[in-house]
Amino acid sequence: MTATTIHTDAVIVGAGPVGLFQAFQLGLQDIRSHIIDALPHIGGQCVELYPDKPIYDIPGIPVCTGRELVAQLQTQVKPFAPSFHLNQEVTAVVHLNDGLISVRTSAQQHFMCKVLVIAAGVGAFQARKLAVEGAPALEGTHLHYRLGDTSRFAGQDVVVLGGEASAVEAALTLTLDAHTKAQKPRSVTLMHRRDVFSAEPALLQAMRDAVANGKLQLQIGQPTALLSNAQQLHAVQVATPDGNTLERPAQHVVAFLGLSPKLGPIANWGLAMERKQLVVNTESFATDVPGIFAVGDINTYPGKKKLIVCGFHEATLAAFGAAAIVHPTRKTLLQYTTTSTELHRLLGIA
Numbered sequence: 535m536t537a538t539t540i541h542t543d544a545v546i547v548g549a550g551p552v553g554l555f556q557a558f559q560l561g562l563q564d565i566r567s568h569i570i571d572a573l574p575h576i577g578g579q580c581v582e583l584y585p586d587k588p589i590y591d592i593p594g595i596p597v598c599t600g601r602e603l604v605a606q607l608q609t610q611v612k613p614f615a616p617s618f619h620l621n622q623e624v625t626a627v628v629h630l631n632d633g634l635i636s637v638r639t640s641a642q643q644h645f646m647c648k649v650l651v652i653a654a655g656v657g658a659f660q661a662r663k664l665a666v667e668g669a670p671a672l673e674g675t676h677l678h679y680r681l682g683d684t685s686r687f688a689g690q691d692v693v694v695l696g697g698e699a700s701a702v703e704a705a706l707t708l709t710l711d712a713h714t715k716a717q718k719p720r721s722v723t724l725m726h727r728r729d730v731f732s733a734e735p736a737l738l739q740a741m742r743d744a745v746a747n748g749k750l751q752l753q754i755g756q757p758t759a760l761l762s763n764a765q766q767l768h769a770v771q772v773a774t775p776d777g778n779t780l781e782r783p784a785q786h787v788v789a790f791l792g793l794s795p796k797l798g799p800i801a802n803w804g805l806a807m808e809r810k811q812l813v814v815n816t817e818s819f820a821t822d823v824p825g826i827f828a829v830g831d832i833n834t835y836p837g838k839k840k841l842i843v844c845g846f847h848e849a850t851l852a853a854f855g856a857a858a859i860v861h862p863t864r865k866t867l868l869q870y871t872t873t874s875t876e877l878h879r880l881l882g883i884a
Contacts, residue, residue: 539644542568543860545637546616547624548653550578552830552845554607556651559853561614562869562877565649565860570639573793574621574680577604578655580842582793585699586734591843603842613882619643627803629823649856652812652821652828653849654800662791664695668760676767677760678788684708687719691783693770695757696790697726699733702741704788709750723751723782725772753782760787800832808834818855819848825859827852 544560546553549571557567575581580600588597598606622641627650629635637645661679663669669677681704694705705724724741729752731738744750759771761781769781797810806813806822811834814820819827829852830845838844857866871877 538642539646540568541646542566543647544568544649544651544856545570545635545645545647546651546653547571548578548655548830548832549573549576549618549620550653550655550830551580551603551607551842552655552849553578553651553653554604554611555846556653556829556849556852557614557616558607558611559849560651560856561611561616562871562880563853563857563860563866564880565853565856566614566616567651568617568619568645568647570619570622570624570637572621572623572660572798576608576618576620577601580604589842591841593843613880623798625799627826629804629825633825635825648825648860650826651849651852651856652800652826652832653830653845654832656831660794660796660798661789662794664757664760664787664789664791666757666759668762671765672760672762672767672787675765676762676786678786679790681707681788685717687786688717690719690785691721691723692719692786692788693723693725693753693757693782693784694788694790695725696792697728697731698790698792699731699737701726701790702731702733702737704790705750706737706740706744709744719786721751721783722749723753723784725753725755725757725770725782727754727756728775729754755780757787817851818858819852820855827855 543565544567546556546567546569549569553569557569560567581604585601586599588599589603590597592603622639624637625640626638635647635650637650687708692708694701705722708719708722745752753772755772755774757770758773760767761769761771767785770784770787772780772782812821812828812832814828814833814835816835819829821828829848831840854866869877
C-alpha cells in the first residue's frame with residue numbers, strides 16, 4: 535500500500551445513469567462512494583451515444599434526452615457527494631483475504647474498498663482508430679483521439695476529423711479559445727466526409743461563422759493516408775467527393791470517429807461470466823466473488839432485460855446487499871424517503 539491509496543466503503547465502475555443511481559442508493563444506506571469511468575465525462579453511453587435523442591420509458595418523466603437524464607441524476611445524487619475519477623480505466627481488481635477489495639486504475643490510482651459495484655454498461659468506451667496508411671506509427675505523437683492539452687498545437691497545422699459534436703467543439707476550441715497568438719495553432723481544419731454535421735444548432739452556427747470569418751477551414755473529404763518523414767507528420771492525404779486527391783498540411787491530427795465499447799480488463803478479474811456478461815444472483819445482484827456486485831447492461835441472469843429502468847431496480851437491491859457488508863452489525867431496514875427521518879438526515883433535508 536502507498537500513501538496515495540484511497541480508502542472508501544464503495545467503488546463504482548461506470549458513471550452512466552445506473553452508476554449514478556447506484557451512488558444515490560448507496561447513499562441512502564449511509565455508504566459513500568467513488569466512481570471511476572473510462573470516459574472523460576459523466577453520463578456513459580447516454581451522453582456518448584444519444585445525448586440529444588428522446589427517452590420515453592423513465593418512470594415519472596414522460597420524455598427527456600440522455601443528457602437531461604444524466605443531469606437530473608447528478609442533481610439527485612448531490613447530497614451524497616460521490617467522488618469522480620474520470621478518463622481512467624480500472625485495470626486490476628483483487629479480493630484480499632481480509633475481505634477488502636483492491637482496485638487499481640490506468641491513472642495509477644489505488645482504492646481499497648469494502649464493496650465494488652460494476653456498472654460498466656457494455657464495457658469501457660474506447661476511441662475508434664483511424665484506419666489509414668501511416669496512422670498506427672503516429673498514434674500518441676501526431677495522431678490523437680482526445681483533444682488533451684491544446685498548448686502542444688501552438689504554431690502547428692491541425693486537422694480535426696469527424697462529423698459529431700465532439701469534433702465540431704474541438705475545432706472551435708482550437709480556433710477560438712487561445713488567449714494569445716502564441717498559443718494558437720497556425721491553422722485548424724475541420725474535415726468530414728460530407729458537409730453534414732451532427733451537433734446542437736448553436737454549435738453548428740458558431741462553426742459556420744468561424745469558417746465564414748476565415749478562422750476555421752472546412753475540408754469535405756475522406757482521409758486516405760497520413761504522410762510523414764522520419765515519424766514527423768507533414769500532411770493528410772484526402773480523397774474529395776469529386777474524385778480528386780489532395781494533401782492538407784498537418785503536423786497533428788485529432789480524430790473523433792466515435793467510440794466502441796470493449797469489455798477490457800473485466801474479463802481478467804476472476805468473475806463468473808456468460809457471453810461476456812457477469813453472472814449475478816437476483817437477490818442482491820452480487821457476483822460469485824464476495825463484495826462485488828454488477829448492475830446494468832454488464833450483468834446477466836434469467837429474464838434479463840437491458841433497460842435503464844431495470845438497472846435502477848438492480849442498483850436498489852445491490853445497495854441493500856452492500857449495506858449488509860459495509861454495516862454488518864446494523865440491521866438493514868426498509869425505509870421510505872417520504873417518512874423516514876433517518877433518510878431525511880442523509881439527504882440533508884431534516
